[in-house]
Amino acid sequence: MDQGLHTLPGIKLFDLSGKTAIVTGGSKGLGLAMAAALASAGANIMLVNRKEEEGLQAAAELAQAFPVQVIAFAADVTNQAHTEAMAQKAIDTFGRIDILINSAGINIRGAIDELSLEDFDQVMNVNVTGTWLCCKAVIPHMKKEGKGSIINLASTLGLVGLANRTPYTSSKGAVVQMTRALGLEMAPFNINVNAICPGPFLTEMNLPIADTEEGKKFVVGATALGRWAELKEIQGAAIFLASEAASYMVGSMVTVDGGWTAR
Numbered sequence: 161m162d163q164g165l166h167t168l169p170g171i172k173l174f175d176l177s178g179k180t181a182i183v184t185g186g187s188k189g190l191g192l193a194m195a196a197a198l199a200s201a202g203a204n205i206m207l208v209n210r211k212e213e214e215g216l217q218a219a220a221e222l223a224q225a226f227p228v229q230v231i232a233f234a235a236d237v238t239n240q241a242h243t244e245a246m247a248q249k250a251i252d253t254f255g256r257i258d259i260l261i262n263s264a265g266i267n268i269r270g271a272i273d274e275l276s277l278e279d280f281d282q283v284m285n286v287n288v289t290g291t292w293l294c295c296k297a298v299i300p301h302m303k304k305e306g307k308g309s310i311i312n313l314a315s316t317l318g319l320v321g322l323a324n325r326t327p328y329t330s331s332k333g334a335v336v337q338m339t340r341a342l343g344l345e346m347a348p349f350n351i352n353v354n355a356i357c358p359g360p361f362l363t364e365m366n367l368p369i370a371d372t373e374e375g376k377k378f379v380v381g382a383t384a385l386g387r388w389a390e391l392k393e394i395q396g397a398a399i400f401l402a403s404e405a406a407s408y409m410v411g412s413m414v415t416v417d418g419g420w421t422a423r
């Protein structure tokens with residue numbers, strides 16, 4: 161029976177040096193914070209989003225802050241030609257893809273009788289189809305490497321319900337189940353697929369509710385910590401799931417939600 165200490169001098173459990181990470185939704189918010197976390201652990205980064213200028217600006221900021229290679233790639237994750245070009249660009253630039261973080265996401269709020277079919281489809285397309293297409297694009301390259309890490313951004317709202325959020329909760333519930341199914345499917349290939357379920361972080365996505373009574377009530381009321389999360393509070397989970405430290409994690413939901421789902 162192997163009962164060693166397993167911490168050899170010089171081996172860093174969370175080291176990502178020389179690895180390549182694609183971070184969709186990487187131009188801002190949680191995506192950019194997680195990209196910075198991975199860069200701080202040594203990974204080269206490809207940021208992916210639609211607005212080219214914002215991606216380039218974020219990439220320049222990251223490259224200035226960390227001694228790693230950073231590129232931006234403009235793509236819409238709902239478009240398969242774009243997601244395939246994204247994976248090819250990463251291979252052409254870095255020669256490999258080790259990590260994919262699917263952080264591109266949108267939210268359209270409202271009661272069901274106020275929302276249109278287009279609203280529902282749009283949220284499902286970006287959050288579910290976009291996540292699936294990005295996984296599909298990188299997996300052949302990870303299989304060639306014989307390993308990989310995929311981190312999907314689900315949400316507390318993939319685990320519990322909230323009124324006036326039917327498109328978003330439906331999409332995040334689907335991301336939870338996609339993560340479990342793909343985790344099982346990819347385990348034989350040494351590709352770890354897991355998800356982070358964040359609670360409320362004050363990003364652009366949440367600006368519309370930040371100062372409303374509803375926003376205050378559900379953040380303070382729903383979380384045990386009674387406050388919004390700070391962006392840096394997502395970073396440890398991202399480094400962990402991207403690293404060797406998470407090698408036995410398959411289809412897991414890592415909640416970073418201030419206690420929302422502990423109740």
Ligand SMILES: NC(=O)c1ccc[n+]([C@@H]2O[C@H](COP(=O)([O-])OP(=O)(O)OC[C@H]3O[C@@H](n4cnc5c(N)ncnc54)[C@H](OP(=O)(O)O)[C@@H]3O)[C@@H](O)[C@H]2O)c1
Pocket residue numbers: 184185186187188189190191208209210211212214235236237238262263264265266286290313314315316357358359360361362363364365366
């Ligand atoms: N903030 C929270 O409290 C919270 C909580 C739970 C889960 N999450 C999840 O965490 C992820 C990140 O959220 P966030 O708060 O960081 O959002 P955010 O600040 O609004 O950023 C969203 C990012 O996604 C990109 N994006 C949107 N649609 C895209 C598309 N079709 N193709 C490519 N990129 C696209 C945006 O760039 P462009 O507009 O330039 O494309 C941007 O980079 C999302 O999946 C969200 O659902 C967030």
